[in-house]
Amino acid sequence: MSAAAIADMPQAAGDIAVDCSSLTKSYEGVPVLRDISARFLRGTVNVLAGENGAGKSTLFKIISGQVTPDSGHLSLFGEGIRRFDARHAQGLGVSIIPQELAPIPDMKVWQNLMIGREKSGFGLLRRRQMIEEAAAMMEGVGLSVDPNLPMKRLNVATTQMIEILKATSRQAKIILMDEPTSSLSGREVEQLFRVIRRLRADGVCILYTSHRMEEIEAISDTVAIMRDGAIIRHAPTSTLTERAIIADMVGREITELFPDRQILESDKPVLEVSNLAVKGYKSSVSFTVKAGEILGLGGLVGAGRSEMLEAIYGMRKATGSLRLDGRDLPLGHMKESIKCGIAMVPEDRKISGILTSLSIIDNVTLPHLNSFVTPGGLLENGKRRTQALDVLKRTKVAYATLGQKVGHLSGGNQQKVALARWLVTGTPRLLILDEPTRGIDVGARSELYRLINDLAAQGVAVLLASSDMPELINLSHRVLVIREGAIMGELKKNELEQEAILRLAMGRSSNGKQ
Amino acid sequence: MASNSITPAVANAAEPKGLPSPRQIGRFALRYALVIILAVFLVTLAISNHTFLTFSNMNVILIQVAANALLATGATFVILTGGIDLSVGSIVGLSGVVGALFAQDDGVLTCTEAVILGIAAGTAIGAFNGALVAFARVPPFVATLGNMTVASGLAFVASDGQPISGLSDQFLALSGKVFGLSIPVAVMIVVVVLAWIILARTKFGMHIYAVGGNPQAARVAGVSLRSNRFLVYTISGFLAGVAGVILAARATAGIATNGTGYELNAIAAAVIGGISLAGGRGSIIGTVFGFLIIGVLDNGLNIINVSPFYQLIVKGLIIIGAVFVDSVMNRGDD
Numbered sequence: 001m002s003a004a005a006i007a008d009m010p011q012a013a014g015d016i017a018v019d020c021s022s023l024t025k026s027y028e029g030v031p032v033l034r035d036i037s038a039r040f041l042r043g044t045v046n047v048l049a050g051e052n053g054a055g056k057s058t059l060f061k062i063i064s065g066q067v068t069p070d071s072g073h074l075s076l077f078g079e080g081i082r083r084f085d086a087r088h089a090q091g092l093g094v095s096i097i098p099q100e101l102a103p104i105p106d107m108k109v110w111q112n113l114m115i116g117r118e119k120s121g122f123g124l125l126r127r128r129q130m131i132e133e134a135a136a137m138m139e140g141v142g143l144s145v146d147p148n149l150p151m152k153r154l155n156v157a158t159t160q161m162i163e164i165l166k167a168t169s170r171q172a173k174i175i176l177m178d179e180p181t182s183s184l185s186g187r188e189v190e191q192l193f194r195v196i197r198r199l200r201a202d203g204v205c206i207l208y209t210s211h212r213m214e215e216i217e218a219i220s221d222t223v224a225i226m227r228d229g230a231i232i233r234h235a236p237t238s239t240l241t242e243r244a245i246i247a248d249m250v251g252r253e254i255t256e257l258f259p260d261r262q263i264l265e266s267d268k269p270v271l272e273v274s275n276l277a278v279k280g281y282k283s284s285v286s287f288t289v290k291a292g293e294i295l296g297l298g299g300l301v302g303a304g305r306s307e308m309l310e311a312i313y314g315m316r317k318a319t320g321s322l323r324l325d326g327r328d329l330p331l332g333h334m335k336e337s338i339k340c341g342i343a344m345v346p347e348d349r350k351i352s353g354i355l356t357s358l359s360i361i362d363n364v365t366l367p368h369l370n371s372f373v374t375p376g377g378l379l380e381n382g383k384r385r386t387q388a389l390d391v392l393k394r395t396k397v398a399y400a401t402l403g404q405k406v407g408h409l410s411g412g413n414q415q416k417v418a419l420a421r422w423l424v425t426g427t428p429r430l431l432i433l434d435e436p437t438r439g440i441d442v443g444a445r446s447e448l449y450r451l452i453n454d455l456a457a458q459g460v461a462v463l464l465a466s467s468d469m470p471e472l473i474n475l476s477h478r479v480l481v482i483r484e485g486a487i488m489g490e491l492k493k494n495e496l497e498q499e500a501i502l503r504l505a506m507g508r509s510s511n512g513k514q
Numbered sequence: 515m516a517s518n519s520i521t522p523a524v525a526n527a528a529e530p531k532g533l534p535s536p537r538q539i540g541r542f543a544l545r546y547a548l549v550i551i552l553a554v555f556l557v558t559l560a561i562s563n564h565t566f567l568t569f570s571n572m573n574v575i576l577i578q579v580a581a582n583a584l585l586a587t588g589a590t591f592v593i594l595t596g597g598i599d600l601s602v603g604s605i606v607g608l609s610g611v612v613g614a615l616f617a618q619d620d621g622v623l624t625c626t627e628a629v630i631l632g633i634a635a636g637t638a639i640g641a642f643n644g645a646l647v648a649f650a651r652v653p654p655f656v657a658t659l660g661n662m663t664v665a666s667g668l669a670f671v672a673s674d675g676q677p678i679s680g681l682s683d684q685f686l687a688l689s690g691k692v693f694g695l696s697i698p699v700a701v702m703i704v705v706v707v708l709a710w711i712i713l714a715r716t717k718f719g720m721h722i723y724a725v726g727g728n729p730q731a732a733r734v735a736g737v738s739l740r741s742n743r744f745l746v747y748t749i750s751g752f753l754a755g756v757a758g759v760i761l762a763a764r765a766t767a768g769i770a771t772n773g774t775g776y777e778l779n780a781i782a783a784a785v786i787g788g789i790s791l792a793g794g795r796g797s798i799i800g801t802v803f804g805f806l807i808i809g810v811l812d813n814g815l816n817i818i819n820v821s822p823f824y825q826l827i828v829k830g831l832i833i834i835g836a837v838f839v840d841s842v843m844n845r846g847d848d
Binding site for chain 1: 711715716717720721723724727728730731732733734735736737738790794795
């Protein structure tokens with residue numbers, strides 16, 4: 001059933017859908033929610049803005065019944081919740097789209113869409129009916145995907161859209177979206193907004209977290225700003241300015257998100273890529289990165305940027321040639337790449353960037369264990385500690401102890417750890433960053449930008465792939481726009497504009513002509 | 515990439531149609547590797563030995579296979595949720611002993627009651643496994659390893675370490691025939707067909723795949739992890755109980771050690787059949803091929819007088835080969 005067909009139209013848009021009063025929650029004595037009181041109405045889109053660790057996810061978990069608060073009350077549509085249970089919340093119409101994608105990769109698209117809402121007759125599934133329904137759901141938002149494809153064959157953005165569709169179509173009256181746009185490109189964000197607007201018109205109450213300011217303005221009716229587990233302001237979006245929102249979120253005014261770019265002094269090439277063709281792509285690329293240069297790679301999701309970066313790092317098969325500091329670099333030898341001074345912070349930090357179940361010190365020193373081994377073959381833990389402490393201080397990671405598991409850090413701090421590990425034994429020659437600030441709050445983002453800029457100032461060549469336009473434009477000295485594995489064009493510092501990048505990314509020329 | 519859309523929905527566009535490339539033929543061969551292996555076995559054995567491809571020998575194979583088929587079906591349910599059940603071999607012994615104790619010739623209890631009690635013993639251990647895994651959150655490997663010993667101990671206590679013989683004729687008739695079909699084989703067919711319907715065509719089945727495929731996603735979709743996990747171990751215990759009773763009837767005695775090591779054959783059948791130990795992937799059809807291959811192999815190698823020691827080596831290599839093929843098939847399309 002498409003969301004538009006939900007029978008329950010807003011009799012009175014403006015009824016209170018979610019009513020929190022004095023909700024508190026602590027984990028192991030650490031308060032994550034303090035005295036949260038807020039009301040969210042039907043037929044409105046409400047953005048929860050706040051840095052990672054501000055308590056947004058915990059609040060979502062309470063509303064969706066996954067977590068029981070320590071004290072306080074929650075009412076959904078006037079019904080006081082006494083038992084916090086995911087199924088009960090679902091029964092009341094609460095639907096959650098978690099930040100971490102939750103597809104079932106080995107099941108088909110239609111099964112993913114229909115799970116939990118199966119149609120049975122005489123105990124058997126009505127498969128045909130369910131497949132048709134799934135197809136209709138996708139058609140409703142202009143998504144053309146074969147419902148019989150296995151989920152794992154879809155790319156990240158499509159998977160995300162399916163997940164959103166799954167959650168919104170479940171007769172939902174309250175929808176919680178945790179950073180739904182973090183992996184979507186511009187067009188898909190627009191698709192998502194269409195869905196959201198229709199849901200709002202149907203009287204659904206939407207709570208939405210996002211780090212993208214332009215989205216807050218584009219979609220929300222109210223903004224609730226959270227900091228350190230408390231809602232410090234909840235007001236209509238029209239009464240707030242971007243500056244005020246950011247200032248409230250971080251508790252201080254961030255005067256400048258982006259640091260000043262260093263002027264390139266050196267002409268010395270660090271990385272020379274020639275005719276690099278990644279397996280699976282027809283085109284090959286050639287380019288050079290100079291010492292101290294931040295070279296941006298722009299393009300839409302799925303354009304082949306990540307694959308190209310992985311090939312340079314030696315993680316992925318490719319043909320062509322690479323030269324680092326004038327020396328030939330063999331392709332496909334990650335160990336050799338690391339030894340020569342290439343550092344990589346991959347796109348999905350939880351999968352390949354860090355080891356969440358290991359401690360901070362282990363994560364930071366893992367690639368360099370050889371330099372901490374005594375002649376007897378044991379690890380020098382004292383030296384490991386001092387060097388780890390030093391690098392964590394330089395990268396401004398907020399942590400409790402060195403033995404703390406990285407999985408317990410906030411997203412921003414996890415990303416800093418993923419970067420910090422490459423700075424333990426000196427600086428790398430080439431730093432590869434793939435979507436370095438995906439899902440990271442403004443405060444941590446600004447610190448990361450500064451760190452990247454400082455590294456470039458020290459002569460590190462930086463390759464930066466990002467879907468975040470302001471980041472690409474304000475950080476890079478030059479941007480190459482990639483599409484289907486090929487370079488569509490190069491934009492110099494003075495030509496860097498969002499529109500020009502997008503035009504190239506979509507296969508047009510940068511100046512608007514065909 | 516061939517696709518023209520800005521963001522192709524499918525990460526890897528399908529290859530253009532046309533004559534199959536050697537690569538595609540290779541993938542096809544891998545996909546149907548089980549069928550091919552089984553066919554090659556059958557043909558080779560049929561050619562090399564006259565007694566192999568006879569109706570009576572086929573029937574023997576099916577009877578021999580029946581118990582493992584029940585256990586492998588249970589293992590399929592459990593493994594699909596991402597779990598493992600090591601206790602089924604011991605349950606076979608326990609259920610056989612319990613069934614035999616109550617199926618004595620003295621006629622205190624009817625045969626039906628004895629069968630029910632035997633199966634109930636297995637189901638109880640299965641439910642205990644399920645409770646430990648689902649509610650107490652004990653890792654499946656540990657919970658079922660523990661209960662493997664517990665069930666074995668219970669069987670020894672109940673039987674005093676001796677075979678329980680002197681069974682009633684009705685009970686012994688369980689290894690006989692019904693409508694010209696041997697009862698163990700009939701039970702096997704019914705169980706496999708039911709399992710297929712449940713896994714492929716019911717809500718419960720879909721939930722089992724979801725729980726194994728991504729527990730978090732299943733939970734968010736309102737699927738109960740606890741009840742599904744509890745149920746699959748209970749089913750596995752129940753089926754092991756049925757197998758135990760049948761084997762006791764065949765052996766004309768309840769013996770505590772009757773099912774020792776059977777859990778490994780059951781898991782092997784599921785794994786050969788492509789049930790992913792990570793959970794969420796595979797189908798009962800694969801398991802059927804899995805236990806048939808093991809059965810045909812055991813029988814065929816015996817008939818052509820291969821030493822049982824070599825048989826072990828062959829079986830082990832086949833398990834490894836099957837999982838290797840599975841990992842090649844699922845390595846993605848690059």
